[in-house]
Amino acid sequence: MQNYTLPQADPASVVLLQITDTHLFADDSGSLLGVATKDSFHAVLDAIAASACTFDAIVATGDISQDHTEASYQRFSEGIARWSQPCFWLPGNHDYQPSMQAVLPSPQIKPCHHVLAGDHWQIILLDSQVVGVPHGELSDAQLAMLDAALTQHPERHALVLLHHHPLPAGSTWLDQHQLHNAEAFWQVVGRHPQVRAILCGHIHQELDRIHQGVRVLATPSTCIQFQPDSHDFALDQKSPGWRLLTLHANGTLETRVQRLDGHCFTPHFDAAGY
Ligand SMILES: Nc1ncnc2c1ncn2[C@@H]1O[C@@H]2COP(=O)(O)O[C@H]2[C@H]1O
Ligand SMILES: [Fe+2]
Structure with a gap:
């Protein structure tokens, strides 16, 4: 298991910036249902920079690329390079892991599956x-790796990241694409009471639920948004977004989703899928 020790700027908490489902292309004009994904990604990065928020690390929860190319992962890497904080990423269903790995080694993107974040997480x-x-x-x-990491550090509060949502989000078309062996996942989590939260991408919308006493969070994409509680594929008018998470020493977690102002990067609302 590859470990990384993340120093925290403030001894009282660790702050993470989550960016998800960027769906980037090698071609700068590449678009998903009418949204130029490099432009929406950069608008999000600009808004984060303008907000002057501070964070200790970036986490990217999959669907980084839409076209499987090494260049699309380079676009991601170039985008976040305006910051010096490390980035941890994981693959989504659209990612192509040989291309993802081809951009490594990187001074910023750490190919780690287990991060010791500050003193408490x-x-x-x-x-x-x-x-x-x-x-x-x-x-x-993967289940054994999760179990082993949690067993190794029972004294640390835990945040578990994966691309797919491990419970139904409420949209029939999207829930068929959830984590299929969610029961096995929740069995492992249930053995380790220090798990505080699960953080996902995939559903291109904000979600904040409690399941088995654990907070389950999902986050808007930096490009297109899906409408919550929809039987069939449907896009939402909401703008691209991101999430900040503050992990406190006592195991509590504060988080908020932020979005670009106004209705920008509107997709083709009549699209039936992609
Ligand atoms: N109309 C549709 N019905 C079912 N699945 C779809 C449809 N359109 C796209 N998808 C898939 O559902 C996925 C949900 O988010 P992704 O970004 O992973 O990419 C999407 C596609 O792989
Ligand atoms: Fe996605």
Whole structure:
């Protein structure tokens, strides 16, 4: 297991910036349902910079690329390079791991699955990708890695990251693409009471629920948004967004989603999918 020790700027807390589902292309004009994903990604980065928020690390929770190219991952890397904080990433259903790995080693992107964040927290990054299909599944090896990390550090509060949502979000078309072996995942989590939160991407919308006493969070994409509680594929008018999370020493977590102002980067609302 690759470990990383993340120093915290403030001894009282660790702050994370989550960016998810950037769906970037090699081509700067590449677009998803009418949204130029490099432009929306950069608008989000500009808004984060303008907000002058401080954070200790960036976490990117999958679907970084839409076209599988090494250049699309370079675009991501170039975008976040305006900051010096480390970035931890994991794959989503649209990612192509050979291209992801081809941009490493990187001074900023750390290929780690287990992060000791400050003195009180650990972050575990899981790979829920099943190559070629949109739904997720955790292999026995991933479940064992999660169990081992949590067993190794029972004294640390834990944040678990994966691309796919491990419970139904409320949209039929999207929930068929959730984590399929969610029960096995929740069994592992249930054995470790120090797990405080699960953080996902994939559903291109904000989610904040409690399941088995654990907070489950999902975050808007930096490009297109899906409408909550929809039986069929439907896009939302909301703007691209991101999330900040503050992990306190006592195990509590404060978080907020932020979005670009106004209705910008509007997609083709009549699209039936992609
Ligand atoms: N109309 C649709 N019905 C079902 N799944 C879809 C549809 N359109 C796109 N998808 C898939 O559902 C996924 C949900 O978010 P992703 O970004 O992973 O990419 C999407 C596609 O892989
Ligand atoms: Fe996505």
